[in-house]
Amino acid sequence: MSRRSYANALAEALATAMERDPAVFVVGEGVPDPGAIFGTTRGLRERFGADRVQDMPISEGAMTGVAIGAALAGLRPVMVHQRMDFLLLALDQLLNNAAKWRYMFGGRFSVPLTVRAIVGRGWGQGPQHSQSLQALLAHVPGLEVVLPATPADARGMLLAAIEDPDPVVVVEHRWLYGLEEPIPTAPEALPLRGARIRRAGRDATLAAFSYMVVEALEVAERLSPLGIELEVVDLRCASSLDLPTLLGSVRRTRRLCVLDTAWTAFGVSAEVVAAVTEHALGALAAPPVRIGLPRGYPATSPHLSAGFYPTPETIAAAVLDLVGAADRSMRREALRRCRRRTPGDVPHASFSGPF
Amino acid sequence: MTADDRALYRSMLLIRRLEEALARRYPEQEMRCPMHLCIGQEACAVGVCSALRPGDRVFGAHRAHGHYLALGGHPGRLVAELYGRASGCSGGRGGSMHLTDPAAGFVASTPIVGGTVPLAVGVALAESMRGGHGVAVCFFGDGCFEEGVVHESMNFAALRRLPVLFACENNGWAVNTPLRERQPERRLADVARAHGLAAREADGNDVFGVREAARELVDRARAGGGPAFLELRTTRLTEHCGPGSDEPLGLRPTSEFEAMRRNCPLARARAELLGRRAADPEFFEAVEEEVAAAVEEAFAFAEASPVPPPEPPGTGLRAA
Numbered sequence: 123m124s125r126r127s128y129a130n131a132l133a134e135a136l137a138t139a140m141e142r143d144p145a146v147f148v149v150g151e152g153v154p155d156p157g158a159i160f161g162t163t164r165g166l167r168e169r170f171g172a173d174r175v176q177d178m179p180i181s182e183g184a185m186t187g188v189a190i191g192a193a194l195a196g197l198r199p200v201m202v203h204q205r206m207d208f209l210l211l212a213l214d215q216l217l218n219n220a221a222k223w224r225y226m227f228g229g230r231f232s233v234p235l236t237v238r239a240i241v242g243r244g245w246g247q248g249p250q251h252s253q254s255l256q257a258l259l260a261h262v263p264g265l266e267v268v269l270p271a272t273p274a275d276a277r278g279m280l281l282a283a284i285e286d287p288d289p290v291v292v293v294e295h296r297w298l299y300g301l302e303e304p305i306p307t308a309p310e311a312l313p314l315r316g317a318r319i320r321r322a323g324r325d326a327t328l329a330a331f332s333y334m335v336v337e338a339l340e341v342a343e344r345l346s347p348l349g350i351e352l353e354v355v356d357l358r359c360a361s362s363l364d365l366p367t368l369l370g371s372v373r374r375t376r377r378l379c380v381l382d383t384a385w386t387a388f389g390v391s392a393e394v395v396a397a398v399t400e401h402a403l404g405a406l407a408a409p410p411v412r413i414g415l416p417r418g419y420p421a422t423s424p425h426l427s428a429g430f431y432p433t434p435e436t437i438a439a440a441v442l443d444l445v446g447a448a449d450r451s452m453r454r455e456a457l458r459r460c461r462r463r464t465p466g467d468v469p470h471a472s473f474s475g476p477f
Numbered sequence: 478m479t480a481d482d483r484a485l486y487r488s489m490l491l492i493r494r495l496e497e498a499l500a501r502r503y504p505e506q507e508m509r510c511p512m513h514l515c516i517g518q519e520a521c522a523v524g525v526c527s528a529l530r531p532g533d534r535v536f537g538a539h540r541a542h543g544h545y546l547a548l549g550g551h552p553g554r555l556v557a558e559l560y561g562r563a564s565g566c567s568g569g570r571g572g573s574m575h576l577t578d579p580a581a582g583f584v585a586s587t588p589i590v591g592g593t594v595p596l597a598v599g600v601a602l603a604e605s606m607r608g609g610h611g612v613a614v615c616f617f618g619d620g621c622f623e624e625g626v627v628h629e630s631m632n633f634a635a636l637r638r639l640p641v642l643f644a645c646e647n648n649g650w651a652v653n654t655p656l657r658e659r660q661p662e663r664r665l666a667d668v669a670r671a672h673g674l675a676a677r678e679a680d681g682n683d684v685f686g687v688r689e690a691a692r693e694l695v696d697r698a699r700a701g702g703g704p705a706f707l708e709l710r711t712t713r714l715t716e717h718c719g720p721g722s723d724e725p726l727g728l729r730p731t732s733e734f735e736a737m738r739r740n741c742p743l744a745r746a747r748a749e750l751l752g753r754r755a756a757d758p759e760f761f762e763a764v765e766e767e768v769a770a771a772v773e774e775a776f777a778f779a780e781a782s783p784v785p786p787p788e789p790p791g792t793g794l795r796a797a
Binding site: 147173174178179181183184185186187188189191192194195196197214215218219223224225227228229230231232263264266286287288330377445 | 592
């Protein structure tokens with residue numbers, strides 16, 4: 123095992139994929155620049171050359187088409203968007219071409235395209251640098267949309283995305299980049315689909331995507347000493363829900379709270395709740411709860427956007443209601459334990475902007 | 478060159494007669510898909526494709542029967558695709574607007590205007606990264622020239638000096654909107670030149686002239702000279718979508734249709750071949766017969782192909 127940050131794990135996945143397969147190349151605005159996409163592409167150009175580690179014009183639409191064309195010609199492009207918001211300029215290519223190409227030509231083609239999309243949050247990211255658009259992409263058949271939440275998954279799922287013969291969008295939350303854990307030293311691909319139980323518990327299921335897995339685990343850890351045992355399920359893939367794992371957990375705990383980094387309305391969290399109620403309504407002892415973003419935008423001003431994002435404390439409040447915790451002093455203590463003492467617009471106290 | 482020149486005529490004739498048969502049989506309601514005919518524009522497809530070599534790769538858009546056939550795409554699989562049969566070139570999933578015959582060099586066509594243009598650039602990028610000698614071609618219309626992605630594609634192709642030909646078939650109409658209502662008075666080729674591309678304009682109804690212009694640009698791209706733009710001024714004789722003529726819509730004066738019919742690329746090639754004694758009347762009789770048989774065979778192939786059972790929803794989206 124070796125300790126890796128989420129960002130280092132992504133860099134390692136790219137280097138490994140490029141080393142293993144000469145058809146892999148990385149393209150994106152800023153890929154070879156000194157910032158190196160928050161460190162995730164650092165050193166790649168020196169190691170693999172300018173041909174395989176490419177900067178690009180600010181033409182997300184055409185360049186996604188170029189990547190699809192290169193994929194049709196047998197290469198394996200990895201396209202990077204420093205913010206997921208920029209990917210909106212490439213939706214025609216992603217939804218009309220990448221997602222449908224295999225299908226609409228009778229299976230004659232394969233589009234092995236990987237798109238990395240980074241979700242911003244805090245430090246003034248504002249309305250157009252913070253969007254978490256997995257629902258929009260997962261809505262379209264043919265695209266796999268995955269949200270690794272741990273360094274091990276970041277490396278393993280990015281590797282799997284690149285090895286996959288079909289298009290995969292890897293949604294990377296910026297607040298995960300500093301997360302560290304020991305992971306197996308040898309890089310290997312991990313399945314794109316399938317949920318993972320990150321913490322076992324009997325009282326409620328917290329089914330979470332991406333960065334919300336971190337917050338769900340934090341809440342679970344802080345409530346455990348008070349006798350509330352939460353099960354945390356990392357859903358990992360938005361385009362294909364792992365119903366056996368999810369329903370198995372809900373049948374044990376009988377309570378469901380879904381946590382997403384995106385808007386709750388019309389979002390993937392709605393899909394999760396729908397799937398659970400369609401298949402296991404009778405198992406539920408309480409109405410399911412969703413935690414995500416309100417139907418609006420985070421202002422750039424941290425003063426205006428205070429309260430926009432859920433926090434461990436607001437999550438805890440919702441979970442206490444869900445499990446029917448009535449004891450008022452216990453509730454107070456639970457909320458106190460989950461209260462964040464760092465500013466709300468940074469991932470950790472030692473962070474200083476900009477992103 | 479004579480046999481070659483006659484082959485160009487034969488290729489145009491196959492496109493014309495096959496599309497006429499599609500138009501004639503469209504009311505039978507067996508072909509249950511939108512269909513954009515290229516009658517009047519055959520010389521663009523045939524002239525450009527005759528400048529290509531095996532290994533070159535071509536993309537089309539919604540009006541792509543001609544490109545598919547000019548490259549030698551299988552006529553029966555084209556008709557079967559319109560008939561919705563599993564033996565169609567896209568397995569019945571695409572219809573007229575989603576054609577493919579990779580073995581012939583026709584990668585694919587799609588009906589999202591501008592959608593395939595960057596794909597051709599991507600194929601050229603892959604070719605360039607691998608040190609290959611193939612050229613990519615994308616056919617598109619004057620309407621497509623208004624899509625941002627086309628200009629992004631030209632910019633990138635010029636930046637990297639990629640071996641790609643942007644072949645713009647300018648028939649002056651986007652659906653039922655004339656060019657003058659969509660673009661300012663200017664030459665399309667000048668816009669391409671401003672992007673850093675080599676550019677030429679050609680009479681898109683003169684198949685030999687199209688071939689000459691395409692050859693120069695394709696050979697130049699193949700030799701590492703970078704991307705090129707070729708504007709082909711041509712005539713759409715049929716309605717935007719469907720089997721009929723544009724004439725009854727009353728958008729253009731009858732005199733314009735008369736002029737367009739006089740400008741028929743097949744009639745012009747025939748006159749030229751006869752004029753320079755590159756072909757005699759017997760050739761035209763024989764090729765009519767041969768093409769009629771090929772068209773009949775294509776429809777027979779489609780009609781003999783079994784109707785596929787409904788496919789389970791969600792089939793074929795991703796590799797198993």
